[in-house]
Amino acid sequence: MAKLKQQSLQKRDNELASANRQLEILSNGIFKNGELPTFAKKIKETNEFPLRPKKLEILQINLGYMCNQVCEHCHVDAGPDRKEIMTWKTMQRCLEVIKNTDAHTLDLTGGAPEMNPNFRRFVEQASKAGIQDFIVRSNLTILRANKKYHDLPEFFKKHRVHVVSSMPHWTRGKTDKQRGEGVFDMSITALKELNAVGYGMPGSDLKLDLVYNPNGAYLPGDQVSMEKEFKSALLADFNIQFHNLFAITNLPISRFLDYLIASENYEDYMYQLVEAYNPAAVKNVMCTNTISISWDGWLYDCDFNQMLGLKVASKVTHINQYNETILNDRDIVISQHCYGCTAGAGSSCQGTVTA
């Protein structure tokens, strides 16, 4: 059993590696028999259907599903056995888009984006586009995984990259349980190295934010309170500093969906999400200001829709045809997983979406 968790669902030939199977599960059962309202029905109650984009603010680019970790909750089903990697040719197309976009934020994600062989070349080029906020989502352990990554903190600093890193808890036990044995200690070392070059320090413009997501079938607590707890514990125990904490809800897809079903928590979790539905969060869900680009150049409303294979409902569906005006005139594709972004204070790759 433990050995299996070292591999992605895809490698294990798990039925949930299929996006269609996931969508089937999310549309059947308690949603088909009417026990719970579908997301479409719910947002119709508050006149938010169909969801429509607002001004484009964030371009999120997934550089590939390869990762050095196999986290239990991963919505990407990333891991060392995933070979999907963005080519330099697609990156070049992305660079043209970055130069001309109206978005103020560029957000590179994965997998571990640093594992893409053209990662540095791409960051060097992209940083010249003068985009306001240039984020790289780093899992931290990659900075210690191999000597060739040891200078990444300096590299990030040189290109004024905003580092956003996953850190599920300030204790070893909870972190390792979710992300794998030894992850906590490696993450602590990586954070110290980022601090050492100036990342996350009070008043520093080298931004270091952490991402918290729950360790199981429950929703994240209040982001502000969690940030206080994280800050005081990491400072007291390890003398580590960071800027902001983003509390993110686990969406019921991919490996987290697999966990929910295997642990018989699926229905209770969906109840929690539906009961915590917050109409105020719907107004600011990230799909209304983001375009997600996959490793092979397809366009999606968000990273979660990317993993479910739900391409944008637009004439323009690929980076080769990229046109922001046409793209912004579309209905956002939804399913029941969207409840994850509208529960409580809301959830996005930038944390909660309500004040």
Add this chain to the structure above:
Amino acid sequence: MANNYYDPADLKKFGKITEWSEELGNKFFDYYGKVFEEGALTAREKSLIALAVSHTEQCPYCIEAYTKDSLQRGVTKEQMMEAIHVGAAIKSGATLVHGTMMMNKVNKLEM
């Protein structure tokens, strides 16, 4: 009717208590919500107190609710167990301290 006195699904119906006595029910939920707001104590501290009391009251609904609530607030399992021991210590201490009544009575009655 279910065959059990306690049904986990009943926890979801808690809000319906107001249906048979709206005014009192609403007053209770207003009070309850206010109590758990961040105040001189943090919401996290209140959650741990509630978890300990849930155990001393042996309320299955409350145990389920405040275990989840504690997890949401980042409380570790070690902290949760310590809180329950505080409850257990008070509960057993409260039993034992009554032994002084027994001792008083014995001393009064015996020659």
